Amino acid sequence: MAKELVGPSDDIKSYGADYVYFCLKLKKLTGIDLSSYKPRQMHRRLENYRNRLGFTDFYAFSVAIQKDEGKLRALLDFITINVSEFFRNPEQWKVLKESVLPPILAYRRGKPVRIWSAGSSAGQEAYSLAITVLDAGGVPQVLGTDIDQASLEKARAGVYSKEEIKGLSRFYLAKYFEPHGDGYRVQDVLRRVVSFERRNLLTDEYPRDLDLAVCRNVLIYFTEQGKQRVLRGLAESLRPGGVLFxxxxxxxxxxxxxGLTQIYPFFYQRS
Ligand SMILES: C[S@@+](CC[C@H](N)C(=O)[O-])C[C@H]1O[C@@H](n2cnc3c(N)ncnc32)[C@H](O)[C@@H]1O
Structure with a gap:
């Protein structure tokens, strides 16, 4: 197993008492525990961000986020790095559609296929999953969860700019979306089968009996320990034969x- 380097800067305390104070304050205000995120990477980003806002230490920044809800929200947007796309890395979605999904559909035989998009950001992944299942003739039941409230609100609204829908084929755009202002909105056929909830992957309960758990571009931000905790939870959320993507x-x-076996690159089946 690849091990991360452990050095003094992997310990949050080595970044100074003001950073430790800031981390505790953030946890109290939002429930987000930065000690489970890669410390070096997170500290560097936060220090740059804090400097850009003109605070010289993390004490002053802590006071500002406690007083000013707007600053706290902006900070959360920044920390959670919620970049996403429809059908991100299309070659993986081809494997899902052609090889992984058919046995799942055969297992459910017309009953809802239970899918979780863990770290769903603004919903692009959850809607891509619903489209894939609908197009294959199945009945999707997709839950998208994220820690970031602003992303969840956007996901529920299902409204995307022209730039944001660039991963979608014209065919899918016409079939599952409708023009809305300068962009597009998901049609009811998708909205009916996708729901969104706020959940912290590091502390909250995981769903059960899933056919497919999808956790992409989220684990990279966690420490080795955090990653292991989430992987254990993801594996346990699957039914036997269910697949992690x-x-x-x-x-x-x-x-x-x-308790997983690789069946294709980036797809793992529960034994
Ligand atoms: C880069 S986005 C990935 C979105 C999507 N899965 C994709 O691959 O396009 C990472 C998402 O993970 C979410 N996230 C970060 N930490 C989380 C946590 N502890 N619990 C739940 N979601 C978290 C962020 O809010 C963000 O929306």
Missing amino acids: TGATEPVFNPAAY
């Missing part, structure tokens, strides 16, 4: 440790 840069190095 990870991001294009996030292979699971030791799937057997979680």
Whole structure:
């Protein structure tokens, strides 16, 4: 298993008492525990962000986010890095559609296919999953969860700009979306089968009996310990034979440790 380097800067305390105070304040205000995110990467980003706002230390920044709801929201948007796309990494979606999904549909035989988009950002992944299942003749039941409230609100609204729908084929756009202002909105046929809830992957309960758990471009931000905790939970959320789908840069190095077997690159089946 690949091990991360452990050095003094992997310990949050080595970044100074003001950063430790800031982390505690953030946890109290939002429930987000930065100690489960890669410390070096997170500290560097936050320090740049804080400097841009003109605060010279993390104490002053902590006071500002406690007083000013707008600043806190903007900070959360920044921390959670919620970039997403419809059908992100299309080659993986081809494997899903052609090889992974058919046995799942055969297993459910017309009953809802239970899918979880864990770290769903603004909904692009959850709607892509629903489209894939609908197009294959199945009945999707997709739950999208994220820690970031603003992303969840956008996901529920299902409204995307022209720039944001660039991963969608014209065919899908015409079939599942309708023009809305300068962009597009998901049609009811998608809205009916996709729902969104706020859940923290590091602390909240996971769904059960899933056919497909999708967690992509989320694990990369967590420490090795955080990643292991989430992988254990994802594996347990699957029914036997259910499949975990990870991001294009996030292979699971030791799937057997979680009771999983790799069936295709980035797809792991629960034994
Ligand atoms: C880069 S986006 C990935 C979106 C989508 N899965 C994709 O691959 O396009 C990462 C998402 O993980 C969410 N996230 C980060 N930490 C989380 C946590 N502890 N619990 C739940 N979601 C989290 C962020 O809010 C963000 O929306």
